[in-house]
Amino acid sequence: MDRLSRKNLRGWIAYACLGSVALTGCHPVDRFHAWRDSKSVSYYQDFITRIEEPVPSSCMQTQVPETLNPFAIENPSELPAMELSLQDAIQMALQNSEVLRNLGGTVVAAPQGLPTQIDPALTDLNPLGGTQAALAAFDATVNSQLFWQKNDLPQNFSPSGLPPEIANLLGVFAFNQTLGTNINQIQKRTATGATYALRSNIAYDRNNRPNRKYESDFSGFLEAEYRQPLMQGAGTTFNRIAGPNGVVGQYNGVLIARINTDISLADFENGVIRLINDVETAYWELYFAYRALEAQISGRENALRTWQRIRELQKVGYRGGEADAEAQARSNYYLFASQLNDALSGTNGLYAAEQRLRYMIGIQATDGRLLKPVDDPIQAEVMFDWQESLSDATNRRVEVRRQEWTIKRRELELIAARLNKRPRFDALTRYRYRALGDHLFGARNPNESTDSFFSNLGTGDYQEWQGGFEWNYNVGLRQASAAVRHAQLNLAREVAVLKEQQLRISHDLSNAARQISRSYEQMQINYNRIEADKLQVEVLRNRYEKGLININFLLQAQQQLANSTSSFFRSLVDYNLAIRDFHREKGSLLNYNQVSMAEEPLNGSMLSGAYEQGRYFTPRDNPQDVIVRDRVSAGPFDPTSVGTPGQGTFGASASMLEGSQDETLKGSPMAQPSSQGFGASGTNPSEIRPPESNLETMPK
Known part of the structure; x- marks a missing residue:
């Protein structure tokens, strides 16, 4: 082997050694192990392993720092009051409802699923499946x-x-x-593909x-x-449903995107309904808390007067001033005092109910004032047309309309799947x-x-x-055939869900109607209990003062009077909530509380487009030659149209709705609720049936 060959061989051997080292990689030698046994962690290691706190730059100041110390055992009569009607409560809740609240209070534990005002806009402006994204394909x-x-x-x-x-x-x-x-x-x-x-x-x-x-x-x-x-891929029908870039089983056309926006609007409307439902619940629960507190105060005062009477008899040694009687009267007084404390500061007490209403209308927990309802609940009997109510509930309720939009989407998907089953x-x-x-x-x-x-x-x-x-051509069109069958099954499922929803709604509406009758009858019974207990207390007091009965009978009668008074106002509130529940199940709760909804106004470019499209809706000389495509939507829907005004249906007149259009709050960025004026408790007294003869003793 000559010198040149040996030199080349040595070079190849050197290259092979370097390559083997490079393939194995480098591994630093850990020479220091003393820190593993150290009891104290270094400052740097503690610094880099601690949990950081975010500092967002887009947070806004809230009313939370302005909250004062909560009320506990203060006397409500000594606190400044803020009188609030149900109309004002709903209006404040709608104005402060960037997040649609609920009494469950899941905003802290599960904020991801909370409905907000911008949810419809998020759906419409979704860069992957929104309306603008679908139009961008053209x-x-x-x-x-x-x-x-x-x-x-x-x-x-x-x-x-x-x-x-x-x-x-x-x-x-x-x-x-x-x-x-x-x-x-x-x-x-183009739209034709x-x-x-x-x-x-x-x-x-x-x-x-x-x-x-x-x-x-x-x-x-x-x-x-x-x-x-x-x-x-040919034709406007397919491209409007699936989009020009759609693949088998994926439908991202402008019609599907718009239906998704309409479904989001229905979800938003449902969130507004739940918000109003909870606001009305909190309002009437606060009303009951005041009445229950008054009943406990009245019972405590009666117990105090009885105790003081027995102590006076005990001091002079008269009959009726026995030690056991004085102890029983004193125990009865402290029993009322304990119940009064719960009615004031308990879990379901006045201050807790007032704070729940404050949360629902979106103001701080305490501002030094005490909310006081000024509207009186309905006491007259309210009657509904059952067949009309059942028709509204099963056809116009927001959940039904949402499901109908879903069915329409599945129908369009089936059309697109069939059109896609071609070479x-x-x-x-x-x-x-x-x-x-x-x-x-x-x-x-x-x-x-x-x-x-x-x-x-x-x-x-x-x-x-x-x-x-x-x-x-894909021989056999296996994937396209599976897409057609999948679309058919999706449509069948949504139709079955709609039927089940209508069945469930009919049951819920029936139960709501039953609760109206039950609570109204219960209200009459409890009022008659009050009258009987008042008479019983007076008779037993006179008999006790004459020494004819034991003190226990009088104390029990006083307790029964307080319970019957509280039960009456409980049934009165339940009656109003039952009417509210019936309107909710019927789908007319927005109409009942005079709340209307609308999408935001059109901007300049959309107005010009509407003007250009308007010429297609002008009358034609030969209307029989005009080709009308199948409609996707049944036209604009006004939620306040559910439930026509009539006996027992507290709806707004057409003039009221037309006259209050300027007060409708337009959605930002897509839709937003608004509150319009209505009477006390959202009712018109002229539409309420007067009490029957057996209710002439009902309180006014």
């Missing part, structure tokens, strides 16, 4: 490319044995080139080939292209103008047609065209 797209490059390419060419003249004509050993490329394209897709494209391609070329006319030149073309699907067959045409020029602009030599690129392009001397068809 926007024109502009693509532009500009590249500059230098090429130095060796050639497999040998001029040996050839005359110099021929060798120069055949080529050079190294190909040197300066190349610039500019490609511009504008493309537009067709694609228009206008494309330009200009290349600058300067190289060392010896047989060129110009040392450098500009070459390229300008072409127009049109592609029209004839089977799969891909496209017609394609292309027309092209080519040109060549020594310069890009401006002709130096008018007699030379190829002196300027754009001048040569304008002459149209070099034209090309292409036309034909493209065919793409």
